Amino acid sequence: MFVLAGHVVGSCWYLFGLQRVNQCLQDACSNLSCRKFIDCGDGHNIDKFQNMLDWQDWINDSSSTDCFNSQGHFSYGIYSQAVLLSTRGSIITRYLYSLFWGFQQISTLAGNQVPSYFEGEVLFTMAIVGLGLLLFALLIGNMQNFLQALGRRKLEMQLRRRDVEQWMSHRRLPEGLRRQVRQAERFSWAATRGVNEEELLENLPEDLQRDIRRHFFKFLKKVRLFTLMDEPIIDAMCEKLKQKFYIRGSDIFYQRGPVEKMVFIVRGKVQSIGVDGNTASLSEGDVCGEELLTWYLENSSVHKDGGKIRFPGHRLFSTRTVKCLTNVEAFALRAADLEEVTVLFARFLRNPRVQGAIRYESPYWRNIAAIRIQVAWKYRQMRLKRG
Secondary structure, eight states, X not given: OHHHHHHXXXXXXXXXXXXXXXXXXXXHOOSGGGGGGSSOSOXXXXXXXXXXXXXXHHHTOHHHHGGGOTTSSXXXXXXXXXXXXXXXXXXXXXXXXXXXXXXXXXXXXXXXXXXXSOHHHHHHHHHHHHHHHHHHHHHHHHHHHHHHHHHHHHHHHHHHHHHHXXXXXXXXXXXXXXXXXXXXXXXXXHHHTTOOHHHHHHTSOHHHHHHHHHHHTGGGGGSHHHHTSOHHHHHHHXXXXXXXXXXXXXXXXXXXXXXXXXXXXXXXXXXXXXXXXXXXXXXXXXXXXXXXHHHHHHSOEEOTTSOEEOOTTOOOBOSEEEEEXXXXXXXXXEHHHHHHHHHHTHHHHTOHHHHHHXXXXXXXXXXXXXXXXXXXXXXXXXXXXXX
């Protein structure tokens, strides 16, 4: 808006300046014959005018030549610089200087200009002052809203930190745990800026929610498993994904602990450590806990009426430790939600290509395969020795 206003004011100033020069020349004409030299539109016939007797009188007339002197008898007021600018310089110089003049007057509210007694010039100066005040008021209003938004976010952050400190003090947490809680709170706040995305999305139309979730979870396409899936399955998973944050040193899974979620890594680095000490690095686009999907497919069945047959007491336990090497931002798919997805799309998920993709990309299944190969090799060596 400031740049546009500078262009408008500068252009009007140069145009009105030319009009004032034209008015001065009109006033300087002592007879009607010289008026054909003003705004004649016959610049291509300049030779014809030069041969006229009136031409020499016109160019030698002191009152006419004095119109191109800003300090002459004609009062130009705020257009004095426009008079000099119209007689010299290229079109680029005229454009840049007019733009500069417009910026300067808007910024200073025309405080350094003294108009003449010409009514149009006075009104133009008043318009510049009003436009400058309007832009200045808009600037102040926007800055105030911006600072209030920053102050509100800062106040929310301070109140939350105070509540967390009071809670930790009430629960008498040790200092080590308090440091980890503070670090997790800082990382969570920096990643979300205090905005509850789930609450925000719930107030939007369903089709818009679906499009936004597809944009959020474009990283799913980086996982080979999901490149084989249709859009309805991906949409169903996207609706269930929940944002999670882990700080450096946290364990997403630990050995002999229950596997209750699939975790899709969005940002950060993770290390998977198997029972035998084998390690695998995971980063953006990788998945951990994917064995939960296969486990649900292999350890459940469905009634004829579509109802789920549950096996009480059956749970999947982790055979590896997944530790965060850096602060990690991820999305998690809980076991209950994953179970619902497997019921809806069980036929597709049991496809051999999908099962092969799960086992090929999964560090868990690679570790299982390595263990089974080692066991088979040992048994073979034992049979060879007996033979």
